[in-house]
Amino acid sequence: MLAKIDDLDLTTLAKKLDDLGDVTTAKFLDDFGEISSDGLKILDKKPNLIDHWKKHKQYFLDKEYSAPNDLDIDQIYNSLSEGSKKEMVKRVNEALPPFKDGSFVISGGYHSKLDDFVIKNNIPKVDGIKNEEKFKKLVEDLEPELQEHIEYLDFIREDYKAHKALDQTSKKGVFNKLLNIAKGKENKLIQAGKPGSHAEVQVVNEIIKKLRQKGEQINLEEIFLYVKNKSNRNMCRCPNCFYILKDKVKMIGNE
Structure with a gap:
């Protein structure tokens, strides 16, 4: 991953990782090991997402999303x-x-x-690049209690979408380490929408x-x-x- 960060010239992300320290960087490389190039580019633009990971990781893992039947x-x-x-x-x-x-x-x-x-x-x-401004306005209209995890969840979903765009059968993505989703329910991340x-x-x-x-x-x-x-x-x-x-x-x- 570090080589890919250099190849993509993601200097902001590289500096952010340098500032994490060896122990936290090792945890990052483990949790984000399956990240796509698109995902890395998002982190470079929004390094605050790494802070979110550090602070809230357990919140996303302490209860399984099981998607019960209707x-x-x-x-x-x-x-x-x-x-x-x-x-x-x-x-x-x-x-x-x-x-x-x-x-x-x-x-x-x-x-x-x-x-x-x-x-x-x-x-x-x-959803999609053409609707970025519409999504941004939607998020800005949300009350603070609901905004907290929006960018982080959107990043996880966009990373998974990038893997799917390359391989429709792919189950790769940072969600594997960052979310607690029941086996077989992964595609609901994409079906969910923004x-x-x-x-x-x-x-x-x-x-x-x-x-x-x-x-x-x-x-x-x-x-x-x-x-x-x-x-x-x-x-x-x-x-x-x-x-x-x-x-x-x-x-x-x-x-």
Whole structure:
């Protein structure tokens, strides 16, 4: 890898590694051993991602992303006691695809301090070079509680995409050491789309904004989320949403 960094003339990244010290550099070379050239170029532009790795590595490893199967929406609805959470699930279940802008996933959120539910759909078409500005604006609009891991997750996904572009059967990438993803679920990293663009994150973001406008204290564990896909099934979170939200919010039905 060090030779590749020199060949690509990634001077910022080379200096960052020099500053890490021998022990941390050895850990870096082990964790990032399968990185693509595209991934190295991202690190050269954003060396702060290495600091993120140092600080948050265990956060991404301490709970496995298993991508459980979709659940029946009627079963979820019937399992809930009467009240606001059940009414919110009913509202989401009644929404029929396709949703706004051609999205096929919709999510609802509930917080006891708000007067109404928040319902949002995925934001499509933020992937790829042509949509970099759209993605940048999307991230900038996220509240601080949700921005923390976005760049890091996007880097991991872009690295995996680079490997796939060279070899469709590839399972190489930094995700192998940086994320705890169940075997056979790796491709969900690509299928997921850009981190922060999905309905559940957009719902939580809107709830945080509304709570701040009311002068309320922000406690993500008081937010309840429910997600439905185009097949009218209660779907699980993608890897990005899983790591952005993790145990910070309460999922209704599928996690």
